Structures are given as structure tokens and as C-alpha cells.
Amino acid sequence: MKKLFTKVNSFYNILTGSIAFYPTFYSILAIFLAFFMKYIETVDASKQLIEWFPGLEITDVDTARNLLTTLIAGGISMLVFTFNMVMLLLSQAAANYSPRVLPSLISNRKHQLILGAFLGSILYNIITLIGIDEPTQNQTIPILSVLLGLTAAIISLAAFVFFIHNISSNIQINNILKNVFSKALKRLNKVIDSNYKDGSFSNTDDWITFKAKNSGTLQNISISGLKKIAKEQDIKIKLLQIKGTYLLANSPLFKINKEIDEKVTDEIQEYFLFREPELVSDNYVLGFKQITEIAVKAMSPGINDPGTAINAINYLTQLFCVRMNKPDLELLIEDDKELIELKTVSFEELIYTTCAALRTYSRNDVIVSLKMMSMYEQLLQNPASKKDYYKSIHNQAELLMHDCKEHIENTGDLEKLQNLYEKIAS
Numbered sequence: 001m002k003k004l005f006t007k008v009n010s011f012y013n014i015l016t017g018s019i020a021f022y023p024t025f026y027s028i029l030a031i032f033l034a035f036f037m038k039y040i041e042t043v044d045a046s047k048q049l050i051e052w053f054p055g056l057e058i059t060d061v062d063t064a065r066n067l068l069t070t071l072i073a074g075g076i077s078m079l080v081f082t083f084n085m086v087m088l089l090l091s092q093a094a095a096n097y098s099p100r101v102l103p104s105l106i107s108n109r110k111h112q113l114i115l116g117a118f119l120g121s122i123l124y125n126i127i128t129l130i131g132i133d134e135p136t137q138n139q140t141i142p143i144l145s146v147l148l149g150l151t152a153a154i155i156s157l158a159a160f161v162f163f164i165h166n167i168s169s170n171i172q173i174n175n176i177l178k179n180v181f182s183k184a185l186k187r188l189n190k191v192i193d194s195n196y197k198d199g200s201f202s203n204t205d206d207w208i209t210f211k212a213k214n215s216g217t218l219q220n221i222s223i224s225g226l227k228k229i230a231k232e233q234d235i236k237i238k239l240l241q242i243k244g245t246y247l248l249a250n251s252p253l254f255k256i257n258k259e260i261d262e263k264v265t266d267e268i269q270e271y272f273l274f275r276e277p278e279l280v281s282d283n284y285v286l287g288f289k290q291i292t293e294i295a296v297k298a299m300s301p302g303i304n305d306p307g308t309a310i311n312a313i314n315y316l317t318q319l320f321c322v323r324m325n326k327p328d329l330e331l332l333i334e335d336d337k338e339l340i341e342l343k344t345v346s347f348e349e350l351i352y353t354t355c356a357a358l359r360t361y362s363r364n365d366v367i368v369s370l371k372m373m374s375m376y377e378q379l380l381q382n383p384a385s386k387k388d389y390y391k392s393i394h395n396q397a398e399l400l401m402h403d404c405k406e407h408i409e410n411t412g413d414l415e416k417l418q419n420l421y422e423k424i425a426s
Contacts, residue, residue: 026116027123034127037145049144064146068129071153075122078160097294114159121152173308181315183280184287188322198327201341207255215249216274220282225271230339238341244283285345291315292354299361310371317375324384348392355396363403366413373420397424
């Protein structure tokens with residue numbers, strides 16, 4: 001059951017992350033509604049409506065047709081414009097910031113709902129228009145269906161106004177950074193609050209190694225499913241790969257302390273989910289990567305936006321402060337029994353890969369370099385779950401100072417950096 005839930009949950013995340021999910025859903029809903037309204041019209045719903053509200057009566061069938069035709073044409077025009085705006089948003093975000101932020105923009109539910117409202121309104125009005133015939137003694141103009149189509153068009157128009165406001169704010173880099181930061185922070189806090197202890201299994205050299213069956217990015221691992229199997233089979237499982245790593249088939253995937261049936265092995269393999277698109281909500285490390293890439297792109301000669309780089313460093317500082325509360329080694333223990341050892345990105349590796357990219361593009365900019373040095377100073381004042389974390393921070397400060405001495409020629413700028421570095425080193 002756990003395996004089924006994990007697969008369904010993963011499929012749901014991928015499905016809702018597609019820009020076509022809600023538009024498709026709304027389109028199907030609109031088609032069903034249009035045919036349902038045809039049935040409603042057969043029981044004289046429009047006649048009843050006219051008796052209650054005589055002012056809504058439409059006596060000329062051409063008036064109803066012209067109204068629906070206008071709504072359809074206007075809806076298609078707005079849909080095309082909306083589509084162009086979404087494509088512009090995605091291309092601008094990929095060019096100016098980072099291609100990795102595209103999944104979060106594509107999966108924005110508000111954009112999907114607005115596109116769905118347009119498409120649903122157009123399809124409903126088309127089907128209603130096709131079904132309008134000349135009125136007879138037993139059949140009247142489907143006024144109720146026409147009014148419902150008009151209402152849908154008005155709602156779509158309001159959604160269009162909201163879309164213009166929303167898309168203009170989503171393209172702002174501060175909002176993109178804040179969105180990535182919030183998702184990474186939420187995931188990081190969830191990992192810290194989990195029932196993991198600082199530790200590892202002892203002497204696993206003679207454990208049985210199992211390899212990956214498929215190639216792909218290890219997007220997620222169902223720890224709850226692995227825990228259930230470990231308890232049922234009375235085994236210990238050691239994970240050998242970090243979530244977010246691209247694996248080839250036959251790469252070492254996990255170790256088990258004793259032999260198990262092939263059926264159980266296949267079941268364990270099912271809990272390792274291989275998907276190409278990575279999500280910050282599944283892996284907080286991706287949040288560090290995206291914010292770093294945005295900062296690096298901002299410092300490139302074509303953009304040259306140190307203000308964005310400084311904002312990105314501020315968000316990275318907050319994430320590093322939270323990450324320092326998490327141990328590098330994670331061991332799942334339940335009822336005083338060791339069950340699973342997780343493979344995670346160490347703090348030393350995380351801060352090195354993040355700061356190495358920043359150093360490469362900011363070592364000529366004294367303002368950004370000072371900001372990075374200030375980040376190290378703040379991190380050293382933050383409590384950490386391990387004292388080794390402070391050593392990693394000192395190493396990064398030393399590397400930054402070394403690069404700045406080689407690339408910054410102004411003695412006054414170097415003096416400011418040197419003073420801050422000496423304060424950190426002391």
C-alpha cells in the first residue's frame with residue numbers, strides 16, 4: 001500500500017506540475033457542462049427563467065449567435081495573448097536567471113487556472129453556438145445556456161486582468177528568489193524535524209550491495225516504505241546515493257546486512273523514484289543550486305546586476321544557518337533499533353559547491369566579495385550541530401581572500417576585505 005501511495009503521489013506531483021493539467025481538466029468540465037445544459041434546455045429551463053426575469057428574453061436567434069461568436073473570438077484572442085505572455089515569462093526567466101526555475105513557474109497553479117478558464121469558456125460557447133437552432137413551437141432559444149456562456153466570459157475577463165498583475169510580479173527576480181527560498185526552507189525544516197539521529201552503521205563492508213536497474217535522476221526516496229520493509233524483514237538498509245544524483249544503470253544503490261528474497265529486493269527498488277525534473281519541494285539542495293545560479297547569472301558580463309547577487313547571498317545565508325542545525329550523517333532509529341542510514345550532502349560539500357561558483361564570478365567585485373565575507377562572519381556566530389562546520393566556513397573565507405588578492409588591485413578595497421577576514425580568522 002505504501003508503494004502504491006508513493007507512486008500515486010509522485011505521479012500526482014508530475015501531473016499537477018504540467019502547465020496543461022488544469023486547462024485540460026477545465027476543458028473536459030466545460031464540455032460536460034455544455035451537454036448537460038442541452039439536457040436542461042429540453043425541460044424548458046429557459047422558459048422558466050423568462051417567466052422569472054422577463055428582461056433577459058432574447059427574441060432573435062441571430063442575436064444569441066452573434067453574442068456567442070463575439071465571446072468566442074474575444075476569448076481566443078485573449079488566450080493567444082495569455083499564451084504568448086507565459087512563453088515570454090519562461091524564456092525571460094531562463095535567459096536572465098536560471099533554467100532550473102522554470103518548473104516552479106510552469107507549475108504555478110494560478111497561471112494554469114487562468115488558462116483553463118479561457119479554454120473552458122471558449123469550448124463551452126462553441127458547443128452552445130452549434131446547438132442553437134431556429135426557435136419552433138416546442139423549442140425556444142437556449143437563453144440560460146447563452147447567459148451562462150456570457151458569465152463564463154466575464155469571469156475569464158476578470159481572470160485576464162488578474163493574470164496581467166500576477167505575471168508582472170512573478171517575473172520579478174525578488175519574487176523568484178523568495179519563492180525558491182521558501183520552498184527550500186520548508187523542505188529543510190521538514191528534514192530537520194524528521195526522526196533522524198546523528199550516526200551511521202558500523203562495519204558495512206561485508207553487506208550485500210544492490211544496483212540500480214534504470215538510469216535517471218534519483219528524484220525521491222520513500223523512507224516510510226523502506227522503514228516498513230526494514231521492520232518486516234528485520235534488516236538494515238544503507239543508502240549509497242544522494243537524492244538528486246544522476247545514476248546510470250548498475251550503479252550501486254543500497255546495501256543490506258543480510259540476504260533477502262528477490263521479491264523483497266524488487267519491492268525496495270520501487271521506493272527509489274527516478275524522474276528527470278527535479279523539484280525544490282523534494283530536495284532542499286536544489287534550492288541552494290537555483291539561488292546560486294541566479295546569483296552567478298546576475299554577475300555575468302551580459303547582465304552585471306550585483307544587487308541581485310547580494311539578495312541571493314542573503315537568502316543563502318539564511319539557508320546555511322538552518323542547515324547548520326542538521327547533522328551530516330543521518331540514521332533512522334525506531335524503538336531503539338537502527339533501520340536506515342541515509343546518504344546526504346555534507347555541509348562541507350554544500351558550502352564549497354555553492355561558494356566556489358560565487359567566488360569565480362564575484363572575485364573581481366569588491367561589494368559582492370565583502371557580502372560573501374560578511375556571510376561567513378554571520379555563519380560563524382550561528383550555532384551548529386557539529387564544530388567541523390566552523391572549520392569549513394573558515395576554509396571558504398580563506399579561499400575567498402586568496403582569490404580577491406589575485407584579482408582586486410585597489411589597495412583600499414583589499415584593506416577592507418583583509419580587515420573583515422582577520423576578524424573572521426581570529
